[in-house]
Structure formats: structure tokens, C-alpha cells
Amino acid sequence: MAGESLKLRGRVRAVLGANIDTDIIYPGRYLNITDREKTAEHLFELSYPDVRAAIQAGEFIVAGANFGCGSSREQAAAALKFAGIGAVVAASFARIFFRNAINLGLPAVVAPDMAANCAAGDELEIDLVAGAIRNLTTGITVQAAPLDPRAAELLAAGGLIPYLKHKYLQEANATCPSTV
Amino acid sequence: MGMTLAEKILARASGRERVSPDQIVIARVDLAMSHENADLVRKSFLEIGVERVWDPSKIVIIFDHRVPAESEKTATTHRAVREFVAAQGIPHFYDVGRGGVCHQVLPEEGHVRPGMVLVGTDSHTTTHGAFGAFATGIGATEMAGVWTEGTLWFKVPSSLRIEVEGEFPPWISAKDLILHIIGKLGAAGADYRAVEFNGPAIRWMSVASRMVLTNLAMEMGAKVAFTPVDEVLLSFLRPRVQGELEVIAPDPDAVYERTIGIDAGADLKEPCIACPHAVDNVKPLSAVGEVPIHQAVIGSCTNGRIEDLEVAARVVAGRRVHPRTRLIVSPASQRVYREALQLGYLETLVAAGAMVNPPGCGPCVGVHQGILAAGENCVSSTNRNFIGRMGSKDSFVYLASPAVVAASAIAGRLAHPEAVVKEGRVWQAKA
Ligand code: SF4
Numbered sequence: 159m160a161g162e163s164l165k166l167r168g169r170v171r172a173v174l175g176a177n178i179d180t181d182i183i184y185p186g187r188y189l190n191i192t193d194r195e196k197t198a199e200h201l202f203e204l205s206y207p208d209v210r211a212a213i214q215a216g217e218f219i220v221a222g223a224n225f226g227c228g229s230s231r232e233q234a235a236a237a238l239k240f241a242g243i244g245a246v247v248a249a250s251f252a253r254i255f256f257r258n259a260i261n262l263g264l265p266a267v268v269a270p271d272m273a274a275n276c277a278a279g280d281e282l283e284i285d286l287v288a289g290a291i292r293n294l295t296t297g298i299t300v301q302a303a304p305l306d307p308r309a310a311e312l313l314a315a316g317g318l319i320p321y322l323k324h325k326y327l328q329e330a331n332a333t334c335p336s337t338v
Numbered sequence: 339m340g341m342t343l344a345e346k347i348l349a350r351a352s353g354r355e356r357v358s359p360d361q362i363v364i365a366r367v368d369l370a371m372s373h374e375n376a377d378l379v380r381k382s383f384l385e386i387g388v389e390r391v392w393d394p395s396k397i398v399i400i401f402d403h404r405v406p407a408e409s410e411k412t413a414t415t416h417r418a419v420r421e422f423v424a425a426q427g428i429p430h431f432y433d434v435g436r437g438g439v440c441h442q443v444l445p446e447e448g449h450v451r452p453g454m455v456l457v458g459t460d461s462h463t464t465t466h467g468a469f470g471a472f473a474t475g476i477g478a479t480e481m482a483g484v485w486t487e488g489t490l491w492f493k494v495p496s497s498l499r500i501e502v503e504g505e506f507p508p509w510i511s512a513k514d515l516i517l518h519i520i521g522k523l524g525a526a527g528a529d530y531r532a533v534e535f536n537g538p539a540i541r542w543m544s545v546a547s548r549m550v551l552t553n554l555a556m557e558m559g560a561k562v563a564f565t566p567v568d569e570v571l572l573s574f575l576r577p578r579v580q581g582e583l584e585v586i587a588p589d590p591d592a593v594y595e596r597t598i599g600i601d602a603g604a605d606l607k608e609p610c611i612a613c614p615h616a617v618d619n620v621k622p623l624s625a626v627g628e629v630p631i632h633q634a635v636i637g638s639c640t641n642g643r644i645e646d647l648e649v650a651a652r653v654v655a656g657r658r659v660h661p662r663t664r665l666i667v668s669p670a671s672q673r674v675y676r677e678a679l680q681l682g683y684l685e686t687l688v689a690a691g692a693m694v695n696p697p698g699c700g701p702c703v704g705v706h707q708g709i710l711a712a713g714e715n716c717v718s719s720t721n722r723n724f725i726g727r728m729g730s731k732d733s734f735v736y737l738a739s740p741a742v743v744a745a746s747a748i749a750g751r752l753a754h755p756e757a758v759v760k761e762g763r764v765w766q767a768k769a
Contacts, residue, residue: 176526177525177526177616179724181722181724181725181726181727182724182725182726185704185726186703186704186705186726186727187704187705189375189403189703189705190374190404190409190411190412190415190705192377192378192381192415204725204726204731205725205731223526224525224526224529224559227525227526227559228461228722228724229460229461229722230458230459230460230461230463230475230476230477231375231477232375232378232477232478232479235477250526250529252526252529252559253529253530253559253561254461254475254476254477257476257477257480258477258479258480261477261479261480261483262479306362306493308362308491317479318382318479318480318482318483319382319385319386319479319482322386322388322482322483322486322487323385323386323387326386326387326388326486327387
């Protein structure tokens with residue numbers, strides 16, 4: 159099951175540049191929205207509103223280096239996820255964004271050569287565990303950093319909340335003899 | 339082979355003899371800080387379904403981003419957090435009027451000590467490396483995990499060392515130094531790395547100035563940043579922190595990915611300005627050109643402390659803020675506010691035409707207390723100038739030292755403090 163869910167296929171919605179900061183992804187003025195689903199309405203609001211409007215479920219965002227730099231706001235990762243983005247592929251990620259994405263179950267894939275080798279509309283197949291991305295439109299395959307085991311485990315669980323829920327439910331069950 | 343500060347602290351927190359870069363460890367967390375986004379953490383925590391937080395005494399919650407509540411929505415968030423704090427028996431909670439900007443309050447109130455692992459749901463948590471803590475920002479859901487387990491996984495970072503020597507020219511401050519470094523290394527120049535600032539020029543610096551370095555190290559991607567645990571720091575900590583203080587230092591044979599040397603006298607001839615819309619878009623003041631200023635902001639976790647208000651007061655004393663400019667001052671905390679009142683700095687600033695905000699993040703976060711309109715230019719002592727950070731996406735934020743901000747408020751355009759102070763009353767507005 160885990161192996162299957164860690165392979166993704168979808169189209170590229172947009173190819174963005176380097177240093178896409180969290181204010182671009184999710185403006186600070188909406189930080190008091192704490193319903194994760196609602197954050198999607200403000201994705202890219204200041205800089206790329208047309209990208210948000212066009213997103214189809216499962217599409218990818220491809221970007222240059224240092225994607226998600228800036229604030230620790232988890233809403234940036236949540237807005238991408240709940241707008242329907244299936245994965246973000248970037249040359250590199252700012253560390254807090256990377257962790258937020260994985261914790262929310264949004265694959266964040268490090269692939270330095272992807273932006274130069276795809277265009278909006280291309281279809282990609284991403285193998286998260288092997289660390290390979292095939293551009294089915296052009297036939298080019300680029301290298302990606304394979305997910306580290308801890309991140310793979312969290313993604314397979316659907317994020318940190320379901321992961322911990324499961325863990326603590328199991329522990330609770332283990333200490334209760336009647337359920338063993 | 340010796341260990342860097344980051345390696346030493348992570349080794350101990352993960353119960354190991356030693357660790358090395360890229361190793362993944364699970365470390366115990368000594369302190370978990372949140373501001374209003376404690377509400378997001380609370381929601382994720384409730385979803386996990388565990389009843390009690392791991393250790394209420396290790397959680398600190400400080401309201402600062404929207405204080406006092408600027409909308410009913412925020413008021414509701416604040417209320418939810420207050421109720422959670424009461425229900426969980428979290429003893430360290432700083433409500434409106436009791437604290438200030440989280441990164442100022444945490445050390446001021448004695449919560450931070452050398453050698454600890456500190457996580458905060460705020461990216462500028464790196465600030466606390468000025469107190470010898472391995473301190474870094476995490477997201478809200480991750481914090482819910484910390485509230486549940488009291489531990490967190492870390493990839494051990496490799497370390498950069500920045501050695502600063504030489505004497506700072508007049509009007510040049512820690513802010514200019516760190517902007518200079520960010521301009522050199524770039525916004526991702528220290529990504530995932532630990533940064534150790536050291537050298538004679540750092541050891542001379544006040545604790546407040548060291549905090550400027552560790553605070554802004556985040557803007558080059560640093561995971562954690564440190565300044566030395568020395569006598570300057572210990573004398574700040576002793577009256578605030580109970581118990582023994584650990585003097586922690588990197589081993590002399592610790593391994594650094596890179597060492598960068600800076601001579602403050604030779605490399606920092608002029609104030610540094612981070613121009614729109616990136617913190618690494620740094621230029622010397624004279625290369626920026628003529629920029630009319632509509633709003634000037636002094637405050638934030640970067641530069642809202644006593645020494646910042648002091649230099650600002652010195653620059654504006656006896657002068658008036660330029661008619662086209664609004665000068666907004668937000669003391670970083672209640673304590674800073676009181677001290678600045680007692681020392682007369684606020685009197686001087688207000689007399690010059692400044693508006694003083696309550697202690698908190700103020701306009702830095704772009705939601706209240708000084709939003710920019712389209713086409714406006716702002717010079718700010720804060721730490722981010724991204725598009726739309728302080729208001730309209732068509733506004734422009736220049737980051738600078740408090741001295742430059744104060745001078746620019748008087749001049750009505752980006753200005754060198756020396757020029758303003760020298761030319762005296764030239765820019766004095768008519769009453
Ligand atoms: S002052 Fe600004 S940078 Fe500092 S914590 Fe507040 S919003 Fe963040």
C-alpha cells in the first residue's frame with residue numbers, strides 16, 4: 159500500500175522561479191484563518207492568482223531553489239494541499255516548509271533539474287522512494303532526492319496527525335488487555 | 339574529532355556520545371514556544387486525540403502578532419487559546435499587556451538557557467541561539483507532535499563559522515553586518531546549516547545586538563545560529579535564570595563546512611539596505627539612490643529593543659519627522675516599553691512626531707497598526723521585505739538599521755544618520 163501511494167502521476171500546473179517565499183504562497187494577512195481547508199482560497203493570491211484559479215486536483219507545482227522560504231506558517235503548505243496540488247517539486251526547499259509539507263501529507267520533492275526540463279501542462283510521473291521523475295510529455299527523466307525513511311513513513315501515513323493518532327491508539331490498545 | 343555547538347547540543351539531547359552532519363536523531367525538547375498560532379497547534383493536538391500535553395511547564399505561549407485583537411476573528415482565536423492554557427494548566431502564558439514580541443519575552447523572562455533544545459512555531463526562533471540554545475522554527479502540526487511526545491526528529495546540520503573582527507564605523511550596527519552577510523551568501527546561503535558567529539567584534543557586542551544576528555540568520559535559511567556563551571551573555575542571564583548556567587562552546591577541533599571572515603571596519607563602510615523584494619537584495623546606502631519614504635518603522639524581534647530606541651531617539655532629538663513620512667515605533671516588549679519611558683526615549687520620539695504602538699509585532703506582520711498602500715515606500719528595522727509583507731503587493735519595503743530608519747523619517751527619504759545629525763535643522767518641518 160505504501161509503495162503504491164508513493165508514486166504520483168499528474169500535470170504541471172505552473173513552473174515558478176527561485177525563492178518563492180511564504181508570503182507569495184499565502185499572504186500574512188490571512189494567518190488568522192485556522193481552518194486548513196479554507197486556506198486554499200488565498201493560495202498565491204498576491205502574485206499568481208490565475209495559477210490558483212486553474213488548479214485541477216493532483217497537479218504539480220514545479221519551482222527553483224529555496225521554495226517556501228520565510229515564515230513558519232503552515233498555512234502555506236496547507237493552502238497548496240487543499241487547493242488540490244498533488245506535490246511540489248523544487249530545486250530545494252526551505253526547511254520549515256519542507257517539514258510542514260510532509261507533516262500535512264503533501265509530497266515535497268527535491269529535484270534540481272526539473273524546472274529546466276518541463277513546462278506547464280507536461281505530464282510527470284514521480285517515484286518518491288526511488289527518486290526519479292519522468293516527464294511523460296518529453297520523455298526526459300530527471301533525478302530527485304529519494305525521500306528519507308522518516309519522511310516516507312509520514313507521507314505513507316497521510317501526515318503527522320494520522321501517524322501519531324495511529325501510534326497512540328495502538329499504545330492505548332496495547333495497555334488495555336481486553337483488546338489484545 | 340571535535341563537535342560544533344549544534345552537534346554537541348543534539349548529541350546530548352538525543353542521548354548519544356557524538357553525532358555528525360546528516361545523521362537523523364530524535365531529540366528531547368526543553369522548551370516549546372508558540373504565539374497566537376498556538377490555536378493552530380491546539381487544533382492539530384485535539385485531532386491527534388491525546389488528552390494532556392507532555393509537560394505544561396515546558397510550553398510557553400505569548401500573544402504578539404495581533405495585540406490587542408484587531409478583529410473579532412482574532413479575539414475568538416485568543417479566547418480559544420486562553421481556555422486551552424487554563425484547561426492544560428500551562429503556567430507560562432503572556433497575554434495582552436504582559437509580554438510583547440515572543441522572541442524578546444522568552445529570554446527577558448528567563449526561559450532560555452545555554453545548551454537547551456528550543457522549538458517555536460515561528461521562523462525567527464533562531465534568535466535564541468544568542469543565548470546558546472539550539473533553537474529553531476517548526477510548523478503548527480509538528481508542534482502538536484511536540485506537545486504530544488516532547489521529542490522531535492532533527493537532521494544534524496553541518497556548520498558555517500563566521501568570524502568577525504575589526505571595529506564598527508560610527509552609525510554602523512549589527513543590522514548592517516548581518517544584511518551584508520546575507521547579501522554575500524544569499525537567501526539560501528545557509529540553508530539547513532547551523533551558523534556560528536564568533537570573533538572579537540562579536541564578543542564586544544551587546545546581547546541585544548547578537549540577537550539581531552541570530553534573528554536574521556533565518557533569512558539566509560539557517561536552521562540554528564549561535565553567538566558565544568561568554569561573560570557578556572552570562573551577566574545578562576544570571577539575574578533572570580534560576581540555577582546553574584552551562585558554559586557551552588564548540589570544541590577547538592570542531593569541523594566546519596566553511597569559515598567566512600569579515601572585517602567590520604573594512605567591509606562595512608556604509609549602512610546596508612535590503613531593497614525590495616528580497617532580504618538578500620542588499621546594497622550600500624549610497625548605491626540605492628533617491629527613495630522618498632512614506633512610512634518608517636522601528637520595532638520587531640529584530641530591532642525593537644532599548645539600544646534601538648536609544649539610537650533612534652538620538653537621531654530624531656530636537657527634529658521633526660518629515661511631513662510626507664509617518665514614523666511608527668513598536669517597543670519589543672512591555673519591559674522595553676517601560677524602560678524607554680523611564681529613559682525618556684519615547685518622549686523624544688513622540689515629540690518628533692512618532693506614533694508609538696503597543697508592544698508586539700505591529701506592522702512587521704502586515705495585518706494592522708500601519709499597513710502600506712499601493713505605491714508607498716517603507717523603511718523598516720524589521721526582517722522581511724517580501725512582496726505584500728507589510729501591506730499592498732505594490733508597496734516597497736527597505737530593511738535597514740534603526741539609525742537609518744530614524745534618519746530617513748526625518749529626511750523624508752532614505753538617508754544616512756550622519757547627514758541628518760550634521761545638517762541639523764535642515765529638514766525641520768514647519769509646525
Ligand atoms: S516581530 Fe515580525 S518577524 Fe518578529 S515574530 Fe513578530 S511578525 Fe515575526
